[in-house]
Each structure stands twice: as structure tokens, then as C-alpha cells.
Amino acid sequence: MTTINNERNSKRREKGSLGIYVHLPFCAKKCRYCDFLSFPNDDHEAHAYYANQLIMELVGKSVVYGNDFTVNTIFFGGGTPSLVDPSIIDEIADAVYSRFRVADDAEVSLEVNPGTADENKLAAYRNAGVTRLSIGAQSFDSDTLKFLGRIHTERDTLRTFALARDVGFENVNIDLIFGMPDETPETWKRDIETAVAMEPEHISFYSLQIEEGTPLFGDMERGRFETLSDIDDRRMYHAAIETLEGAGYVHYEISNAAKPGFASRHNLKYWSMEDYLGVGLGAHSYAGGRRFANTDVWNDYMGACDHDMMTTWSHKNSRGEDISEYVFLGLRKTEGIDLEQFRRHFGKDFWEIYNEETRMLMERGLLEHSDGILRLTRLGLDLSNRVFSEYV
Ligand code: SF4
Known part of the structure; x- marks a missing residue:
């Protein structure tokens, strides 16, 4: 070392x-x-x-x-x-x-x-x-x-x-x-x-x-x-x-x-929407509420004179996008989403935003809610993309 x-x-x-x-x-x-x-x-x-x-x-x-x-x-x-x-x-x-x-x-x-x-x-x-x-x-x-x-x-x-x-x-x-x-x-x-x-x-x-x-x-x-x-x-x-x-x-x-x-x-x-920087060809980042990505073209990456020139797209997440990503990424974790934490994080009640789709997914046995935690069921793990599509 x-x-x-x-x-x-x-x-x-x-x-x-x-x-x-x-x-x-x-x-x-x-x-x-x-x-x-x-x-x-x-x-x-x-x-x-x-x-x-x-x-x-x-x-x-x-x-x-x-x-x-x-x-x-x-x-x-x-x-x-x-x-x-x-x-x-x-x-x-x-x-x-x-x-x-x-x-x-x-x-x-x-x-x-x-x-x-x-x-x-x-x-x-x-x-x-x-x-x-x-x-x-x-x-x-x-x-x-x-x-x-x-x-x-x-x-x-x-x-x-x-x-x-x-x-x-x-x-x-x-x-x-x-x-x-x-x-x-x-x-x-x-x-x-x-x-x-x-x-x-x-x-x-x-x-x-x-x-x-x-x-x-x-x-x-x-x-x-x-x-x-x-x-x-x-x-x-x-x-x-x-x-x-x-x-x-x-x-x-x-x-x-x-x-x-x-x-x-x-x-x-x-999966927790924490900040990360990606460096290198085609690498993606999420930092300061912004998602951005490097070019995946070798000559463009190698020919760039500074890190800004390597960036091909950059997008400031809206509040709605942050909320949506927080939910569908968070549900990947088997511990699920703590809805009180959600409220503290976004200053909004989860059910006010997602009541209808969440109740429908629960009725179909894809999500379960207990003690303020929302998580995928066993069937939900199998059909996770179906669940996530409701929150995108
Ligand atoms: S070709 Fe793809 S899957 Fe195979 S070692 Fe390289 S990155 Fe991994």
C-alpha cells in the first residue's frame, strides 16, 4: 500500500x-x-x-x-x-x-x-x-x-x-x-x-x-x-x-x-437514494438531487479536457421524481419502506400520494403493510417490476 x-x-x-x-x-x-x-x-x-x-x-x-x-x-x-x-x-x-x-x-x-x-x-x-x-x-x-x-x-x-x-x-x-x-x-x-x-x-x-x-x-x-x-x-x-x-x-x-x-x-x-459519483466511461451519478452520466463513447471520454465535457446528460430530479424513485428503489430492499421516515423525509403522508395504487397492489397480494412498514410480499418479489411500474 x-x-x-x-x-x-x-x-x-x-x-x-x-x-x-x-x-x-x-x-x-x-x-x-x-x-x-x-x-x-x-x-x-x-x-x-x-x-x-x-x-x-x-x-x-x-x-x-x-x-x-x-x-x-x-x-x-x-x-x-x-x-x-x-x-x-x-x-x-x-x-x-x-x-x-x-x-x-x-x-x-x-x-x-x-x-x-x-x-x-x-x-x-x-x-x-x-x-x-x-x-x-x-x-x-x-x-x-x-x-x-x-x-x-x-x-x-x-x-x-x-x-x-x-x-x-x-x-x-x-x-x-x-x-x-x-x-x-x-x-x-x-x-x-x-x-x-x-x-x-x-x-x-x-x-x-x-x-x-x-x-x-x-x-x-x-x-x-x-x-x-x-x-x-x-x-x-x-x-x-x-x-x-x-x-x-x-x-x-x-x-x-x-x-x-x-x-x-x-x-x-x-436503493436508498444516497449520493454517489460514478467515474469512468459511461458511469452514472446521483449527487445533490441531480442524476448525470458520462459519455459511453471511448473517443469522447478519452478526448474530453475536463470532467464537465464527459457529461452527456444531467437532470435535476423534481420533487415528484425523488418521491417516485425513493419508493420503487426502496421497495427492492426486503425491509421495505418505513412510512414515518417517508413523511419526515418528504414532509408528506405516503397515503395521500399513493393510496389508490398501493391499496390495489395490497389487494392483489403483491405488497403488505404492517407497523408502518410497506414491503413486497413473496409474490411481490416475483412480480417486482409490476409493482414498481405503479410508482414510476
Ligand atoms: S464480458 Fe461482461 S459479464 Fe463478462 S466479465 Fe466482462 S463485464 Fe463481466
Whole structure:
């Protein structure tokens, strides 16, 4: 570590808390289902060149936001951050610590693709101040990994996890995907049980989405496979929740479960409408009641002379938009929305605004209300998009 967290902190005035998302769009190879802003590039010089521009952006944003916020989460996402040399991660982290006030107990997460990280790399990330790893296992079934176009095997994932523990990571997430066309309840059960047996602090479990424009979508259109039925998909989802809860995980968000005290503090910001800044190609931000996003065009991003030039759109939320986002994002959390907190936050009674739609959703068994808390029911978890559409 070039400098430890405390040393990196400069004395700044504390106000609200802030998350920083750092987008690293490089991957070893594009996965067949992926529609994220990422592309194959393992050239260290290109990574360093990009990091320079990203640091210039961070410096610019620190002038606007550095004095008003304390950063308490940093998230290196992508893309495949673990493809990038740890010295680059260290440089970016240094830029955050030297330009922003950073909380001593900040959560610093980094996404790892099991095919790209060895012991030295993981140790170096830890020395750079990373406190939490998110390992993209996706599955422990070799046919599924091949179907998804992942570059790693089940063994790579187990090894990466063991190495992460060896070098001292005590907060690790395992990412899983379910609902593959040929997946059976048994193979999914094996996946989730394998993940649980590893005893990570956090497990994410997402249903496969086949997005237009991906190779997988093309194969589906050509009739090369049939998608899983919704009923089987939901059965797998509920089986996962049951297994995870049985193993002591708290199912705290639609697709996320964690051991008590290990919920992702960074991701909770998105669902709680807290401030975050996104830096890097195509990164999105929400700060000071404004949503804004960087260009996702490489040449425009790399050619920008300051952080303002990177911004392609910016929108000041109206009060109504803030209220609507607070509700549909908040309902993603299984703890639901505290309606008294809502009233304090917006100075308005929830029922005055949303009486009709909320009563209708409750009658249909999608929402439940008790002790001033509104939350999704089990059926509501399955049909969450239907619920959210009422509040948009
Ligand atoms: S590693 Fe992640 S970001 Fe990269 S192509 Fe695969 S799914 Fe997309």
C-alpha cells in the first residue's frame, strides 16, 4: 500500500456521505450474455492511459464535491477490474484518498473474475486498500460456464476464493446466475449449496436476462435453445432464498443475501437514494438531487479536457421524481419502506400520494403493510417490476 487509509485522508469538512463507483470497462473476452459497457482489452498501456483520464475526472469532480461529502464506499466495477494491474487500482485509490475525505472504515469493493487473479494480485489489491471482493463465479457447472462464455472453471473460482481468504479478505461476495435454458433444479441446488459451503459473507443471485444484441439473444432468436419457463425460474429463486436463509444469510434485497452486518454498503446507496459519483466511461451519478452520466463513447471520454465535457446528460430530479424513485428503489430492499421516515423525509403522508395504487397492489397480494412498514410480499418479489411500474 502506497499510503494507508488514515494517511491518505486530508482534513476536510464532513457533510453527507458519498459512494464512488469506478468503472473499468476492460475484459479478457466478452461473455455471451453480457450487455454491460465492457470490451476485450488486456493491454496494460491502454489501461494506464484510461486510468490517467479517469484520475483527471476524479480531480475535477473533487473540486465540486470534495468539500461537501465524506466518501464511505468505493466500488471498482466493470468490466473486469481484476484484469487491471494492481498498481493502477492503487493509483486510482490514491487519487480518491488525496482528493476526498474518506471515512476510516470505508468499504472498498473490487470485482474479480476468477480467470484473472492470482495470489500476488489479490494481495496487492488488499495492500491498495481494497476491503471487499466480489467474485464473479456465476455457476459451478462447467456446461453452464461454457454456455455463458465465461473464461474460468469451477476450480478457478474455488481457488480464487481460497486465495482471497489466504491473503486476508474477510468480506467476500460470490455472484451467481440462475435460470439457464437447460438448468435443472438439481444443478441450481448444487450451485447455491456449493456457494454456501464456501461460507462467503455475501451471495448475489440473479436470474439470467437475455438482452437484445448479445450473442445469446441471437442464438435464442435462431431457435438454438428454449428459455426456461417463468415458473421454473421462480422455483429456483425461492429455492435459493430458502437455502440461504437456512444457512444464516439475511435476504436483504431482491437478489442479494448477506451474513448479518455484511450487506453491500455501496449497493445499498443505490436503493436508498444516497449520493454517489460514478467515474469512468459511461458511469452514472446521483449527487445533490441531480442524476448525470458520462459519455459511453471511448473517443469522447478519452478526448474530453475536463470532467464537465464527459457529461452527456444531467437532470435535476423534481420533487415528484425523488418521491417516485425513493419508493420503487426502496421497495427492492426486503425491509421495505418505513412510512414515518417517508413523511419526515418528504414532509408528506405516503397515503395521500399513493393510496389508490398501493391499496390495489395490497389487494392483489403483491405488497403488505404492517407497523408502518410497506414491503413486497413473496409474490411481490416475483412480480417486482409490476409493482414498481405503479410508482414510476
Ligand atoms: S466479465 Fe463481466 S463485464 Fe466482462 S464480458 Fe463478462 S459479464 Fe461482461
